[in-house]
Ligand SMILES: O=C(O)CCC(=O)C(=O)O
């Protein structure tokens with residue numbers, strides 16, 4: 410799978426480069442071969458013409474050497490031409506290259522295209538981007554050199570229709586239509602055919618949205634312009650279908666408005682101020698920090714969430730990726746009932762797990778132990794993740810509460826999340842019940858407890874990774890189990906203590 414991680418999209422970039430190179434050398438080889446053949450044929454033609462030019466063909470063929478020549482041409486020369494022409498070595502080689510690429514890298518299929526389109530739709534939903542802005546290359550008010558043509562907008566509209574996102578599909582089809590009308594690409598006839606195709610889909614989307622009259626009018630327009638257009642079939646189909654479902658718009662879940670608001674970097678309305686948050690240097694937490702105190706930013710109190718700035722150097726982050734590159738990244742799943750894992754749109758990323766054997770991971774383990782005070786015997790390996798097109802992780806707790814995996818010693822008492830990249834736009838970490846949003850800052854660490862001291866779960870820690878708008882978001886998560894920590898964070902008796 411490619412779309413669920415920006416890193417693996419790089420394989421596709423490479424794939425396309427190799428396809429381009431192979432195709433160019435194929436065309437060049439073909440051209441050379443054709444030129445050679447053409448010359449050869451011209452030569453044969455000259456000889457042939459000369460023979461046929463003679464007023465009396467018998468004169469020519471009666472000459473023993475001429476006869477010899479004609480026969481030789483047909484025995485050898487034409488054969489020499491036929492075989493490679495039919496065989497076409499460059500074509501065989503080209504086919505081979507494409508086959509190998511398809512085996513080694515694999516070409517993306519329709520589900521990948523849908524994944525990418527869903528990513529775009531997710532960005533629109535969470536950040537209120539309009540299709541026309543995106544088509545103009547404007548993302549979140551910033552101009553990128555990425556304007557789209559009508560075909561691309563049409564394709565997104567079609568894919569969204571197939572995904573059942575009818576309102577958004579209609580929006581993209583409208584943009585496609587306007588683009589085609591303002592920048593016609595062919596002479597009139599072809600354009601009207603394309604317009605008919607767009608209207609046909611727009612009619613279907615309108616029907617699904619409970620506007621059968623508008624659907625009918627659009628189909629009418631199509632058939633007026635092109636009486637033989639297959640839209641006639643659609644009309645018959647819609648005429649015989651039950652009335653459309655008007656209320657088929659999916660309702661947003663209750664957390665959605667907090668999520669989108671925080672993702673956009675807008676605080677929720679305050680519910681009375683608590684104690685003020687502070688930034689401070691902490692050189693006392695462990696002797697290790699005496700000379701280089703921790704740079705602590707409190708982002709929430711009760712439950713405490715702290716950001717530790719400048720924890721990892723760029724070199725250290727590079728070393729983490731050297732370790733991660735030795736392993737295979739796989740699509741992230743979410744835990745389901747009975748210890749199952751499923752791949753869902755609510756989490757679009759790829760991940761791998763690093764143990765604490767290598768020098769860099771030994772230092773990471775030491776840092777987490779010194780900062781958190783926990784015993785790393787209870788730590789899971791570090792999960793390194795990379796998000797994809799519109800990649801996100803919807804609100805969730807990090808604890809399990811039920812169906813704890815059998816190899817866990819206690820639930821996930823804390824989360825230590827390292828930001829391993831900056832993100833150009835989007836990709837905030839948000840705590841949907843706490844009014845906290847954190848833009849990723851490369852080298853920083855966020856830490857919080859998921860369990861109360863009683864080891865009961867703390868649902869206030871629900872959090873999410875917002876869709877990445879532009880950029881590649883990389884994080885490293887270390888989850889600590891409550892086993893082994895009995896003396897590090899002694900429990901209390903009341904569940905909310
Ligand atoms: O990407 C983020 O900011 C949050 C990730 C997260 O919550 C997780 O991986 O459990």
Ligand SMILES: [Fe+2]
Pocket residue numbers: 805806807872
């Ligand atoms: Fe999480």
